[in-house]
Amino acid sequence: MRSEEEKMLAGELYLAADPALVKARTHAKQLLHRLNVTEYLVTDAARxxxxxxxxxxxxxxYAEPPFYCDYGRNIYCGSNVYFNVNCVVLDVAKVTIGSNVMFGPGVQLYAATHPLDAVVRRTLELGRPVTIGDDCWIGGGAIICPGVSIGAGCVIGAGSVVTKDVPAYSLAVGNPARVIKKLEAAA
Incomplete structure (x- = not known):
């Protein structure tokens, strides 16, 4: 029998109230409290x-405090990744971030979602992975929805709500976000 965490990471219905998941979220919250309250500055201790x-x-x-996530351990980042203040990563599924990616203030990455059936939603939850390629800039206040992939070299405009995949080297803006321009590939 698979654990609730295994189901969660596989994108299947899972019980968020499972004691092992509650313990893992509590551990993350303790670390976030240290980061967001005790350390708060860019220091070796914060790192x-x-x-x-x-x-x-x-x-x-680096993530500028305050920073928020569900688990932390389901976030996979390349090198040179920077989150500005007040970013949220709901990492109930794998959140993959390439290298050289910048997030403006208040960006939210949602791998968490819920069943459409109200009765099922009372007790069970779902997750869908989020992927962001190398060399992306996600503007302040943008929301990346569950299951979305953003290709390499993309710029997502401030305040955009990304509900569908964005192809590489695109500028996407709006709610819902739509591609308005192709960008030049990095040399």
């Missing part, structure tokens, strides 16, 4: 907290 929280981050990963 140590982030390294314990986001286990799969490449070199030069």
């Amino acid at each position: 140590e907290v982030l390294a314990e929280l986001v286990l799969h981050a490449g070199p030069n990963f």
Whole structure:
């Protein structure tokens, strides 16, 4: 029999109230409290907290406090990833972020979703992975919805709500976000 965490990461219905998941979220909240309240400044101690929280981050990963996530351990980042203040990552499914990616203030990445059936939704939840390619800039206040993939070299305009995949080297803006311009590939 698979654990609730295994079901969660597989994108299947899972019980968020499972004691192991509650324990993992509590641990993340304790680390976030240290980051967001105790450390708060860009210090070696803050970087140590982030390294314990986001286990799969490449070199030069940083999230300006306050930063929020569900687990942290389901966030996978390349090198040179920067989150500005007030970002949220609901990482109930794998959130993959390439290298050289910048997030403006208040960006929200949602891998969490819920069943459409109201009775099922009373007790069970779902997750869909989110993927962001290398060399992306996600403007302040943007929301990336569950199951979305953003290709390499993209710019997502401030305040955009990304509900569908965005092809590489695109500028996408609006609610819902739509591609308004192709961008030049990095040399």
